[in-house]
């Protein structure tokens with residue numbers, strides 16, 4: 001399996017090179033040159049696999065034979081050994097036609113751990129094998145940062161710098177990132193919002209000299225490896241729910257920010273998983289809802305919400321989907337992305353829009369609806385949803401009556417105590433989270449300019 005860019009000017013390159021390149025050198029996003037499709041026979045065999053075995057089966061389709069089997073196996077088992085649930089991503093029944101897929105049993109209590117704990121292993125592996133310096137650089141709306149840091153703190157040959165929007169992540173998210181003591185970790189608290197942080201990261205990766213001179217590596221979902229790792233739980237959840245209910249197709253409702261997680265679901269469907277609708281759940285930052293309903297992709301005003309990890313207007317993975325919905329026409333993607341840069345919007349219509357609406361549902365969940373959903377499921381099912389997972393469930397409810405749906409629970413409620421308190425619900429905090437409040441923090445505040453960020457990075461890389 002080799003990799004190419006959505007803008008047509010990279011490739012074909014191998015798996016490790018794609019992993020290390022992160023953002024395509026032509027400014028596009030890397031995708032597999034051909035999506036691997038699995039047969040019904042293979043799906044039948046996969047039904048009986050453990051989570052880790054399924055990871056290995058799926059990754060093997062993408063790794064191009066570049067990693068010896070035993071090495072890959074060791075990394076996969078190490079990646080999921082820190083998860084608190086033996087099933088890694090268990091499903092729970094909420095109603096007859098609604099299941100929840102719990103993705104928050106990793107070390108930082110959000111779904112980002114599923115891909116990032118593996119990517120931490122893989123970066124460490126490449127650093128050792130190729131005797132390379134690796135400087136991970138990423139932006140976070142809260143959860144990616146903590147998880148990526150957890151995956152590589154103290155690791156030989158690796159430094160990690162994470163930009164987060166100052167004052168716009170939850171207290172627990174901030175503490176998880178900034179209470180880490182290891183010297184290979186730098187947290188920059190940036191005056192601005194997540195889109196500002198992400199834009200700066202993309203600009204730094206697009207500056208190919210800067211990227212090469214400073215050994216930059218990406219952990220945001222611009223990196224295809226993250227998407228690949230996230231396809232696994234769609235398969236796993238499908239098999240569990242199919243076994244329990246006899247369902248043949250399953251819809252997935254996905255709380256979305258950067259279009260990363262839901263794109264992994266789209267990829268799973270293209271690989272042959274019997275997925276019905278992909279329901280795209282947003283909060284008030286609803287550019288993606290408007291895209292699905294109207295075909296217009298145009299950022300609105302940034303809003304601060306109860307679900308900060310989804311406070312994103314410009315969704316980096318949208319370009320991957322655009323590439324597929326336009327029939328893998330890289331020239332057209334390039335033109336549209338240039339138009340987006342100059343005019344600030346992309347409009348699609350006709351057959352392409354019909355295809356989008358066939359594949360996706362969408363619902364933008366307003367703040368009040370988010371809290372009401374948390375309260376309602378706490379009262380009726382005795383289940384405490386975090387505000388992101390609540391957006392997914394509210395969107396799933398909007399589409400109820402269209403068959404079996406699995407809604408993705410992307411974080412543990414203890415990460416978002418602020419919103420849960422507003423619901424008047426008291427929750428016990430896991431010990432690992434309570435302990436954070438006692439630890440000293442380390443972070444550097446910077447103004448929202450690229451120059452300020454570059455200055456800090458150059459000092460850190462010395």
Ligand SMILES: *Cc1c(COP(=O)(O)O)cnc(C)c1O
Nearest residue numbers: 143257258259260261309410411
């Ligand atoms: C990152 C995140 C999301 C959004 O995921 P995307 O891949 O950006 O769409 C949703 N919920 C939580 C808790 C997150 O951390």
